[in-house]
Amino acid sequence: MNFFQLLNGATFAALLFVVASGFSLIFGLLRIVNLAHGALYLIGGYLGFSAAMHSGSFVLGAVVAIVAVAAIGYVLDQGLLRFVRGHELREVLLTLGVAFVLNDMALVIWGGDSFTVPIPDALRGGVRIFGVFYPKYRLFVLGAGILIFIALMLLLQRTRLGALIRAGVDDPEMVEASGINIRRVFLLTFVLGSALAGLGGLMGGAFLSLYPSADAEILVFSLAVVIIGGRGSLVGVAIGSLLVGMLNTLGQVMFPELAYFVIFGPMACLLAFRPLGLLGRAA
Amino acid sequence: MTTLETNASTFPVTRQRRSILLLVPVLLLALAVLPLGLSRYHLGLATEMLIYGTLAMSIDILAGFAGRTSLAHGAIFGVSAYVVVYVVSELGLSPILGAILGVIAATLIAALFSLVAIRTSGVYFLLITLALGMIIWGICLRWTDVTGGENGLRGDLRVGILANPRAFYWITLAVAAALSLAMWRLVQSPFGLTLRGIRDSESRMRSLGYSVQTHLFIGFTVSGFFAGAAGVLYAFFNSFVSPTTVALAQSVQGLLMAITGGIGTLFGSFIGSAAILTLQNVVSSYTERWQTVLGLTFILVMIFAPQGLIGLLRSLVQHGRRR
Numbered sequence: 001m002n003f004f005q006l007l008n009g010a011t012f013a014a015l016l017f018v019v020a021s022g023f024s025l026i027f028g029l030l031r032i033v034n035l036a037h038g039a040l041y042l043i044g045g046y047l048g049f050s051a052a053m054h055s056g057s058f059v060l061g062a063v064v065a066i067v068a069v070a071a072i073g074y075v076l077d078q079g080l081l082r083f084v085r086g087h088e089l090r091e092v093l094l095t096l097g098v099a100f101v102l103n104d105m106a107l108v109i110w111g112g113d114s115f116t117v118p119i120p121d122a123l124r125g126g127v128r129i130f131g132v133f134y135p136k137y138r139l140f141v142l143g144a145g146i147l148i149f150i151a152l153m154l155l156l157q158r159t160r161l162g163a164l165i166r167a168g169v170d171d172p173e174m175v176e177a178s179g180i181n182i183r184r185v186f187l188l189t190f191v192l193g194s195a196l197a198g199l200g201g202l203m204g205g206a207f208l209s210l211y212p213s214a215d216a217e218i219l220v221f222s223l224a225v226v227i228i229g230g231r232g233s234l235v236g237v238a239i240g241s242l243l244v245g246m247l248n249t250l251g252q253v254m255f256p257e258l259a260y261f262v263i264f265g266p267m268a269c270l271l272a273f274r275p276l277g278l279l280g281r282a283a
Numbered sequence: 284m285t286t287l288e289t290n291a292s293t294f295p296v297t298r299q300r301r302s303i304l305l306l307v308p309v310l311l312l313a314l315a316v317l318p319l320g321l322s323r324y325h326l327g328l329a330t331e332m333l334i335y336g337t338l339a340m341s342i343d344i345l346a347g348f349a350g351r352t353s354l355a356h357g358a359i360f361g362v363s364a365y366v367v368v369y370v371v372s373e374l375g376l377s378p379i380l381g382a383i384l385g386v387i388a389a390t391l392i393a394a395l396f397s398l399v400a401i402r403t404s405g406v407y408f409l410l411i412t413l414a415l416g417m418i419i420w421g422i423c424l425r426w427t428d429v430t431g432g433e434n435g436l437r438g439d440l441r442v443g444i445l446a447n448p449r450a451f452y453w454i455t456l457a458v459a460a461a462l463s464l465a466m467w468r469l470v471q472s473p474f475g476l477t478l479r480g481i482r483d484s485e486s487r488m489r490s491l492g493y494s495v496q497t498h499l500f501i502g503f504t505v506s507g508f509f510a511g512a513a514g515v516l517y518a519f520f521n522s523f524v525s526p527t528t529v530a531l532a533q534s535v536q537g538l539l540m541a542i543t544g545g546i547g548t549l550f551g552s553f554i555g556s557a558a559i560l561t562l563q564n565v566v567s568s569y570t571e572r573w574q575t576v577l578g579l580t581f582i583l584v585m586i587f588a589p590q591g592l593i594g595l596l597r598s599l600v601q602h603g604r605r606r
Contacts, residue, residue: 033406035413083586088406089287089352093542094585096535100578108572216531220417223410260421264414268399271411 013245014145028232038219073194372438393507435525
């Protein structure tokens, strides 16, 4: 694996981190496996693409993607999931139904062609680092991923909301007993997690492109990240993203036809020894 | 609540339930004379219902009796169908050999999957089986030399007597009935009772000296065998496989049928399969958006009728009596 491929792996890992961190936050706190997360990624990407195409502004595309998908997350939590609270499997299967509906609706609106979100001029072209010529935009994604990691760490470790989320992951009843409206924390987390999926959709849409089965692919990668890293641990997500990103790049270079296998083989081995992932704790 | 609402009690069938079983020969006879009054199109639909009912039933063995909801069974089913079409049309071997190899392949895949998945339960089990099923999908999509990639594989499997729709229906009915009987015997056996014990309390079964892992491994593998057998029927029925055959939607649809029929009712799977396929058929004549309808049905069933149609009727009846 040369330096160029190493960078490819790292930038893909950064994108995976953005998407999977939202998935893991929701899974960790609300115990909801949101199988519509991939569909939210895809919808975010498509909406961001349309907004960026019409306005010519990448930033506006990002804002639209984040806000719209956060709103969908709000509706999903308040409109549907509230009816099945406390039944883990019913929640998961309901989000699966939502994923099917959203994916099909996206197909109606944007059709089956593949789109690429337009990159702003400042990020076009490439730069030479350590002797390789590398696309600027992918480096930007890497930087953005690291920034989001730092921001989320600060949010979780340094703010009141972060403290509530961490406490909620460990023992939601206890948090509620101390007079906190835990449902509001849950809702905020759900919306935040969804927004991250939307942002990921826009970021990924600019270098992986958007097509009808992109949601399933990113969902499976996110699942692998969270299964490897463990539920509700941000550091676990970062480690999982790096592992999956690197393995995927390695797999595509060495066995292009079996790339999926290269990711899930190690995941299966890991599960045999640590069923809850590297940093996962029993619920 | 980490398992789906199941209709299967911890205890074996009571005498009252046994009397219901006397209806089985009558029902089978009715199903056997059915083709005489059906058009070719509806006969195909009835055949499909039997095939998918068998798949849903194999999912129900795990979901209703072992408390493990699998999203890999569509892929296991599809692997078997792929193997049958590949062996018969690409390698030119006999259909019987294809069928045997298909079932063996599905059973092996299920055994492999279960080694990874049985250590977990609840949502984790669902996630891991989902990811495992997606690997199969990824391989079928990308391994173009063998699987034909997105175009899939086509082969004329319906030769000789199989070409006759009525004969094919009867063969499917006979196979589905035999498989259902086998599955019913399985869940009524001491082995099936142990699975129910594991569903209700793993630690209790462990302290009673049962090997939970071994029972789940065998349960998953056997359930994969049945899914594979359904896949063989599907391969002959459809004569075509593509990544859609192994996609997540296949597992989801199978699970939805099992849930609609009532998790833990086993034979309810055929009611679920008939209900969902009828819905699909009606919807398709109005709109191309079957996937949306499937998703919406899933959402509605999860909110209003997680215990399935039979469970819904039962609770309505009980509600009426209480008044």
